[in-house]
Amino acid sequence: MLKQVVILGSLFLFTFSSCIFNNAHSQNGDPPFPDEEISASNNLETATLGAGCFWCVEAIFQELEGVKSVVSGYAGGHKRNPTYKEVVSGTTGHIEVAKIVFDPKVITFEEILEVFWTTHNPTTLNQQGYDVGTQYRSAILFNSPKQKATAERSKAAYATQIWDDPIVTEVTPLGDFYLAEDDHQDFYSLNPYYGYCVAVINPKLDKFRAKFADKLKKPKIEEVSSIEKIEKTEEEWAAELTPEEFKVLRQEGTERAFTGDLWDNKAKGTYSCAACQLPLFSSDTKYKSGTGWPSFWEPIQAEHVGSKTDNKFGWNRTEVHCARCDGHLGHVFNDGPRPTGLRYCINSVSLDFEKAKEE
Ligand SMILES: [Zn+2]
Numbered sequence: 001m002l003k004q005v006v007i008l009g010s011l012f013l014f015t016f017s018s019c020i021f022n023n024a025h026s027q028n029g030d031p032p033f034p035d036e037e038i039s040a041s042n043n044l045e046t047a048t049l050g051a052g053c054f055w056c057v058e059a060i061f062q063e064l065e066g067v068k069s070v071v072s073g074y075a076g077g078h079k080r081n082p083t084y085k086e087v088v089s090g091t092t093g094h095i096e097v098a099k100i101v102f103d104p105k106v107i108t109f110e111e112i113l114e115v116f117w118t119t120h121n122p123t124t125l126n127q128q129g130y131d132v133g134t135q136y137r138s139a140i141l142f143n144s145p146k147q148k149a150t151a152e153r154s155k156a157a158y159a160t161q162i163w164d165d166p167i168v169t170e171v172t173p174l175g176d177f178y179l180a181e182d183d184h185q186d187f188y189s190l191n192p193y194y195g196y197c198v199a200v201i202n203p204k205l206d207k208f209r210a211k212f213a214d215k216l217k218k219p220k221i222e223e224v225s226s227i228e229k230i231e232k233t234e235e236e237w238a239a240e241l242t243p244e245e246f247k248v249l250r251q252e253g254t255e256r257a258f259t260g261d262l263w264d265n266k267a268k269g270t271y272s273c274a275a276c277q278l279p280l281f282s283s284d285t286k287y288k289s290g291t292g293w294p295s296f297w298e299p300i301q302a303e304h305v306g307s308k309t310d311n312k313f314g315w316n317r318t319e320v321h322c323a324r325c326d327g328h329l330g331h332v333f334n335d336g337p338r339p340t341g342l343r344y345c346i347n348s349v350s351l352d353f354e355k356a357k358e359e
Contacts, residue, residue: 044068045104047112047147048075048174050095050139051120052128056201057098059188060119060208063334065217066106071099072180072187075141076172084181090133097141099177107215109147113140113154115215119208123165129200141174148173189338209335213316217334226303227323230276241275248349249275249327252319257292260348268356270300274349276325280304281344283356287337294351296344297336305344307332320344 051057054072062070074087077094087094102112120128122138140155142148151171159167179185188197209216232240237250247253257263262271271281271294281296289295299305303323310319310331318332329350336343 043103043105044101045109046143047100047102047109048097048141048143048177049100049112049116050076050097050137050141050170051116051122052096052136052138053131053196053200054096054098054180054184055187055196056128056204057096057120058186059197059201059205060115061098061100061112062189063205063209063216064102064107064112064115064212065215066103067217068101068103070101072184073097073099074178074180075174075176076139076170080176082178084184087135088133090135094135094178095137095139095141096135096180097139097177109150110154111215113151114158115208115212116140117154117159117162118211119204121163122159122167122169123163125168138169140169140171141177142171143174189341192337205335218318227278230325232325237275244349245274248347249322249325249329252328253347254330255293255347255349260293262294262348262351262353263292265294265353267353270354270356271296271346271351272354273322273325273327273329274352275327276322277352278304278322278324280322280329280351281346289336289343289345291345293330294346294348295336296346297338297340297342299344305329320346322350 049057049061058070058072061067074082074092074094075097077087077092079086079092079094082092082094086092087096100112102109120138124138126132126134126137128136128138140147140151142151148171155167155169155171159169187194188201191197234250238246241249244255248255265286266283268283270279270283271286272279279300281294281298282300285296285298285300287295287297305320306323306326307318307320310317320329320332321327322329327350328347330344330346333343333345334341
């Protein structure tokens, strides 16, 4: 009796997961997805793509607006529950793939494929750069006749426009998908200084971000509401601030990289607005960005830092300022480290630093 219940239970789970995820499996046989609640009723869609090492593919697609989640896994092979070791040995027939869950109302499968064609080389058979083997072959693993048609149309119309050599990308049914081991999930975000990430993924990400700037996720910043504003005339500010401070804080100037007092400051303490002394950032969220400006991944309190879109130099940036005096601080970008993924790039001149008292 007990056995029957177990069998019925697993049949139910299998049926449940397979209709949503095309026979997805995890390494331990459990229903696999962290985003398992995603279903057809949420009007989300999945795309499964092979484009070389899945660390790279995952890092790229998770930055796109409309992409809800990306996981790394194995598909297109013949062995059940393959391990990473088996897949990279090239004997199981699997491809390293990224499974992308996206909202087609925000980004279409076709647009996802445009990013796919642009961010890997679909003309090199079983190879991406230095990564060689059938596990790195270029592939679109479709999950519906509609996806198949879109993939073939995109391959013929888009890929051949941007590549001179023949496209070798497979367009093939998805079949069984196996979630890769935990170590391979979110690899780039968790290991940004790992050699491969710095040498191979960073340059790819830079090119991708420049080309698809209008398709990237925008930083999410809360509206400023509870701060009591300080308002002064520009003459009053000019009398109070040094000429450098006035230029940056009141005229949205930018100090030259590596010239400020605080970009390399490693002391523990609090960074406040140089004009009104509102606390803005803590040393706990400061990190070395390599840009030559103090960089933080989060304000000390969300409502202390305001933001607005800035179209200077012809590209969309998000300007950030002190919520109390409106003094310009710098910009926020979405290429920062975990947990927020944000980079608050701030002028030293806009900040006063107060060292924490020794315990
Ligand atoms: Zn201020």
